Each structure stands twice: as structure tokens, then as C-alpha cells.
Amino acid sequence: xxxxxISAIIQGLWQALYLIWSGDSALREIVLLTFRVxxxxxxxxxxxxxxxxxxxxxxxFHGRRLMISLLYTGMGFPPVVVGLxxxxxxxxxxxxxxxxxxxxxxxxxxxxxxxxQTIISFPLVAGFTMAAVMGVDPFLRRQLxxxxxxxxxxxxxxxxxxxxxxxxxxxxxxGSIISEVGAVMLVGGNIEGQTxxxxxxxxxxxxxxxxxxxxxxxxxxxxxxxxxxxxxLFLQGRTFNE
Amino acid sequence: xxxxxxxxxxxTKEYEGRRVLNIAELQVRRGEILGLVGPSGAGxxxxxxxxxxxxxxxxxxxxxxxxxxxxxxxxxxSLLRKVTTVFQHPxxxxxxxxxxxxxxxxxxxxxxxxxxxxxxxxxxxxxxQVGLGHLxxxxxxxxxxxxxxxxALARAMALxxxxxxxxxxxxxxxxxxxxxxxxxxxxxxxEQGTTIILVTHNVxxxxxxxxxxxxxxxxxLVELGDVESFFQSPSDPxxxxxxxxxxxx
Numbered sequence: 001x002x003x004x005x006i007s008a009i010i011q012g013l014w015q016a017l018y019l020i021w022s023g024d025s026a027l028r029e030i031v032l033l034t035f036r037v038x039x040x041x042x043x044x045x046x047x048x049x050x051x052x053x054x055x056x057x058x059x060x061f062h063g064r065r066l067m068i069s070l071l072y073t074g075m076g077f078p079p080v081v082v083g084l085x086x087x088x089x090x091x092x093x094x095x096x097x098x099x100x101x102x103x104x105x106x107x108x109x110x111x112x113x114x115x116x117q118t119i120i121s122f123p124l125v126a127g128f129t130m131a132a133v134m135g136v137d138p139f140l141r142r143q144l145x146x147x148x149x150x151x152x153x154x155x156x157x158x159x160x161x162x163x164x165x166x167x168x169x170x171x172x173x174x175g176s177i178i179s180e181v182g183a184v185m186l187v188g189g190n191i192e193g194q195t196x197x198x199x200x201x202x203x204x205x206x207x208x209x210x211x212x213x214x215x216x217x218x219x220x221x222x223x224x225x226x227x228x229x230x231x232x233l234f235l236q237g238r239t240f241n242e
Numbered sequence: 243x244x245x246x247x248x249x250x251x252x253x254t255k256e257y258e259g260r261r262v263l264n265i266a267e268l269q270v271r272r273g274e275i276l277g278l279v280g281p282s283g284a285g286x287x288x289x290x291x292x293x294x295x296x297x298x299x300x301x302x303x304x305x306x307x308x309x310x311x312x313x314x315x316x317x318x319x320s321l322l323r324k325v326t327t328v329f330q331h332p333x334x335x336x337x338x339x340x341x342x343x344x345x346x347x348x349x350x351x352x353x354x355x356x357x358x359x360x361x362x363x364x365x366x367x368x369x370x371q372v373g374l375g376h377l378x379x380x381x382x383x384x385x386x387x388x389x390x391x392x393x394a395l396a397r398a399m400a401l402x403x404x405x406x407x408x409x410x411x412x413x414x415x416x417x418x419x420x421x422x423x424x425x426x427x428x429x430x431x432x433e434q435g436t437t438i439i440l441v442t443h444n445v446x447x448x449x450x451x452x453x454x455x456x457x458x459x460x461x462x463l464v465e466l467g468d469v470e471s472f473f474q475s476p477s478d479p480x481x482x483x484x485x486x487x488x489x490x491x
Contacts, residue, residue: 143333146294146407147346147397148323157345161336 005211012215019216020223030217031224034197037110037184038177041117045125045173050166053129054159058141068130074123079116080182086116087186108189113197116183121173128172132165133158171229178225198224246305247272247405247437248293253302255288255461263288263461265302270405275431275438277452277469279445279484285461286441287330290407293439294327307404323350326403330410332394334382339393342382343368346401368396372426388419395426406430408440412447420447427451445485449473457481 019027056068089096090112096104105111136158144154159166181199188195190204198221205214248270255263263285270276270293278286291297292304295317303312307324311317326346334342343365351361369375372392377385382393391411398406408427412420428451430436442448448455449469456466457480465472465481476482 137333139329139331140333140335142291142296143327143329145296145322146325146327146329148319148326148349148401150319150349153349157335 008211009215011212015212016216016219030196030198030201037113041114041121041177042174044118045122046170049122049125050129053126054133054155057130057133071123071127075127079120079180082119083116083183083186112187113184116187117177121177124176125169125173128169129166132162136161249305253299256300265463272437273435274453275451277448277455278441278458279448280458284458286458287409290409290441294325294407295322324404326398326401327407328394328398328411330413332390334390339380339382340378342393343397343400364400368400372396388415405437457484
């Protein structure tokens with residue numbers, strides 16, 4: 001049994017290299033859809049999460065503690081529960097699904113997967129951004145005001161000072177959705193050529209007993225995740241060297 | 243306003259019900275260096291924050307340049323930008339020295355578009371004045387305490403403010419940096435006519451730099467007068483004790 005597993009891993013490594021080198025069209029489609037779904041979800045969660053994190057970190061208002069508690073709870077949401085929630089909301093008899101509006105995504109489409117992944121990554125992006133902003137020198141705001149910054153300019157400068165933390169929040173958000181399988185499986189359905197992404201493909205191949213292909217897909221997922229994180233760090237330039 | 247730059251009447255400040263400042267009357271003349279001395283906790287820094295409109299008084303109003311501001315009457319940004327503060331512990335941005343000094347000017351770029359070409363000149367001049375013209379590309383976080391304080395001073399000077407508030411600007415600095423910063427402050431006042439309000443523990447520094455000196459004790463302005471009369475013939479016994487170096491706190 002041990003030999004079989006080792007053999008599957010070695011086979012998987014070779015197959016991963018072969019699939020990448022040969023430019024397998026099915027694999028390319030899966031990778032592109034993975035990036036499209038997770039990339040769009042990350043974009044949405046960053047667009048909402050970073051400003052919200054900054055507001056929660058910088059402002060004091062009634063209900064802030066409740067919002068932070070909800071955010072922390074959201075950071076620990078099991079993806080499969082999020083998937084179930086989105087599934088129920090978007091199903092034909094669900095509260096949103098029965099409205100029949102064009103802007104409500106249908107189940108088993110990439111749009112539904114984007115909705116689920118946005119809900120998963122958004123609390124992480126907002127929560128880590130809030131923590132990063134709160135970690136900035138508390139006297140900086142007063143100094144910026146003394147230099148003539150208006151509240152918007154001060155908030156942007158503080159976000160810029162917390163940029164390492166903000167990048168970490170984006171990476172954490174990306175990590176949470178590129179690797180999750182429960183939600184996309186539920187709301188996407190793992191339909192070949194339509195909603196199959198790398199994680200659901202790994203599950204499918206494992207269930208079929210194609211361990212070498214599952215390992216190959218897993219390795220490709222790891223490589224892609226590594227490359228994306230490396231690219232983000234590279235874009236940050238020398239900030240990380242300080 | 244009677245020609246004063248600042249006019250404070252009945253200004254108080256409370257934190258969580260505790261009154262930390264109680265200024266019955268204070269006027270600041272245009273173009274003077276006003277020294278505020280007193281022990282820790284006397285309310286000196288609180289007063290500076292009120293003068294920079296970083297906080298609102300609990301009671302009373304601050305008249306500044308023909309306008310009256312206080313609780314419920316926030317100062318407009320254009321007027322706020324005529325005042326700036328150099329704090330005891332300079333908070334520098336995680337950027338180069340040059341970009342730190344340029345920061346305040348860039349904030350004003352949109353309202354003063356013609357100033358865009360002048361930013362380089364202003365920043366370079368300010369860095370030369372504080373003796374850091376050779377360090378524009380150095381990361382601010384790698385500077386020594388004295389250098390960081392000089393960057394903070396250059397950042398304030400580049401804005402050419404009407405009023406410069408200095409909160410213990412030379413505390414914890416070596417004699418070389420103290421002399422350098424005192425020289426810059428003196429030049430700024432003499433050559434550009436900048437009104438300077440200097441908060442310091444150091445009565446000798448107040449005597450060297452200020453035209454008028456005030457003593458704050460427990461939030462009250464005990465005495466305010468010309469530098470000569472303040473140090474040579476103070477009217478209040480607490481001031482007499484303070485300038486003699488006797489413990490009054």
C-alpha cells in the first residue's frame with residue numbers, strides 16, 4: 001500500500017509536469033475558470049472589504065463592536081456552510097432565486113460560485129485590513145491632521161502605511177477561496193467545461209481513483225497559488241525588505 | 243481680535259469629566275515666539291492641540307485669524323492649513339526623507355495647482371535648512387532621533403505655515419541637535435515672520451528663544467509676560483519658584 005501511494009505521488013509529479021508542458025486544453029480551461037471565479041470574487045471582496053476594514057479601524061460609531069463581532073465570525077465561516085446558504089438563496093424556490101431578476105445569478109454557474117467565494121473571502125479581507133489599520137501608530141492620524149490632511153487623505157495615507165497588512169489581507173482572502181471546495185461544489189455542481197475548477201476536479205479524480213491525476217491537479221493548484229502570492233509580493237517591491 | 247493672531251477667552255478642556263485646561267485669557271501676537279513652560283501634566287500639549295484645532299475645547303472658543311472656532315464650529319481646512327505642529331515624538335511615514343517632507347505639500351497640490359512645480363524646490367530648500375540635504379533618499383525609519391526631528395521640522399517648514407507649534411521639539415536630543423533646531427526656529431521667526439508657540443520643560447530654552455513666556459500649572463495660565471520680566475521680576479510666587487528651579491510640581 002505504501003509503495004502504491006509513493007508511486008502515485010511520483011506519477012502525479014510527472015503527470016503534472018506533462019500536463020503543464022503539453023498545454024492540455026481541458027486543464028487550461030479548468031485553470032482559467034479557477035482564476036476567473038476566484039479572481040473576480042477577490043476583486044469584489046477587496047473593493048468592499050478594504051474600505052470597510054479601514055472604516056472599522058479608523059472610526060468610532062454605534063454598532064462598531066457588533067460589526068466587528070460579525071466580521072470575526074465571518075472569518076471563521078466554513079465554506080460549505082456558505083455554499084449551503086448561497087444554494088438556498090439562489091435556488092428556484094429560494095428568496096432570491098424566485099425573484100427571477102437578471103442580476104440574480106443562477107445556480108450551477110460561475111456567477112453563483114463568485115457570489116459564494118466573495119462571501120467567504122470578504123470577512124478575511126476586511127478583518128485583516130482593520131487589524132492592519134489599527135496597528136498603525138495611533139499618533140499618525142493626529143500628525144496627518146496637523147499637516148493639513150482632510151479625513152479622506154488621512155485614511156488613504158494610513159492605508160498606505162498599513163500596506164503590508166493590506167496585502168496580507170488580500171493574500172489571505174485569495175488563499176481562502178483558491179483552496180476551498182465545499183462552496184463551489186455545492187453552488188457550481190462541478191460541471192465539466194462549465195463550473196469545474198481545480199479543487200472540484202481534484203475531488204472528482206480522487207473519487208474516481210485517479211490518484212496520480214488528482215495529485216497532478218493538486219500540484220498545479222499549489223504552483224499557481226505560489227506564483228500568485230509571489231507576484232503580489234513582487235508588486236509590493238521593497239516594502240517587504242524594510 | 244485686537245490685532246492678535248489667536249485670542250482665547252474662557253477656554254477649558256475636559257477628558258472624562260476631569261478638567262485638564264482652564265485658560266481664562268490668552269492672546270498670541272503675530273510674528274512672536276511665545277514660550278509655554280510648566281511641568282508635565284500642566285496642560286501645555288493640550289493647549290497646543292487646541293491651538294492646532296486637533297481637538298475642540300469643552301467650553302469657550304478659539305479666535306484665530308478673524309474666525310471663531312469651538313465645539314460645533316469646526317475650522318475650515320483652508321484655515322487649518324495655516325497652522326502645523328512638530329510633536330515631541332515625530333511620526334514619520336514609511337517613505338524616504340524627501341517624500342516625508344513633500345507630504346504636506348502634496349496634500350495641498352489640488353487646491354494650489356500652481357505649486358506643483360515648486361514642491362521640489364520647497365522640499366530641497368527645507369532639507370538644506372535643517373542640514374539634511376544629503377539624505378533625501380534615505381528611508382525615514384532608519385534615521386536617528388535628532389535626524390527624525392529635523393525631518394519633522396523640515397516637513398513643517400516646507401508648508402510655510404502662518405503658525406508653527408512646537409511641542410518639546412528638542413526633548414531627548416543631544417546638544418548638537420538642540421543648537422541646530424534652536425537656530426532653525428530663530429531663523430524661521432526672524433526671516434519669514436512665522437509665529438511660533440514653543441512648549442518646553444526647559445526654562446533656559448524658553449529664555450533663549452521666546453519673546454514672551456507663559457507658565458502653565460495644573461491647566462491654569464499662572465503668568466504671561468515678556469521674557470525679561472518673566473525671568474527677572476515675575477509677579478507670581480509660583481513663577482518665581484519655577485524660574486529659580488525650585489520644585490513647584
